[in-house]
Amino acid sequence: MKRTLIILAIALSLYSCRREGYFGVFDMPLNRSWGVGEWVEFDFVQSDTINLHKIELSIRHSLNFGFRNLPLEIQTHSPDNKYWRDTIILKLTDADNDWVGQMGSNHIDFQSYYRRNVRFTHSGNYVIKVKHLLPVDSLEGVNAVGIIVETDGKK
Template identity: 30%
Template sequence: MKNIFKGIIVLIMLAACDSNRVYEEYKTIDPGGWHKDSVASFNVEINEAEPGYNLYINIRNQGNYPNSNIWLFLDIESPDGQMLTDTVEYILAEKSGKWRGSGIGDLFDNQFLYRQNVRFEKSGEYQFFIRQGMRAEQLKGIHDIGLRIEK
């Protein structure tokens, strides 16, 4: 019983060490594939309009993902309705075919810096929308897509 209690305390302490995190969430992609029209949306409440936020895109891919890269379409809507639209490419595998990121079994986890030292102009709810841009009707092999914001 003491070992279980000690394990729980260690987990709580590790979670508390991530004090820079403002927001982090993953959306699980349909096992049948990420449809070209399917949107992963994230609603983030920003209470301090100050500089210094880093935005990350988190991707978990399976070993059967058929490409070495992924293109994503991102839309960010500010509390006053202004939209920022962007297209980004991330490399998931080396030229040798070795998957990047950390992996357990057949699942590989990557965190990519999207924007650094961002200043949110207004406090309030920001909406982030992410779609796959790989020109595939159903993109197979992507398990989760996530967003992380840090100070």
């Protein structure tokens, strides 16, 4: 009986650790800005069409980043050639105009949920594209852009 419980516990823990997900980071090349109209792309294979998922954005920016808000356009393309497009504004500071996020020695890591309760209706390759919508030709101070896709719950 004890051995059966141990095997069951191990099996359940392994099953719960098998959460499908994706984590991608695009590091901006050194001494290069993020050009207007320039898309940052993330490609991943999604096979889970049953569970709900959440998509999180991660932005690493310098301490002297010149903007307090970061408007973004995000497009997600599915294997059946459909897509959805959103425009969001990331608020990088709080009410006191202090940076929000995890402070590093020379940068800040900011994370925010972009979408929750997403059901991927088709198995296959998905593409998430991100571009900034600031009124500048080249955006200085963004060091990296990341996407995290993970299970959010069952249907």
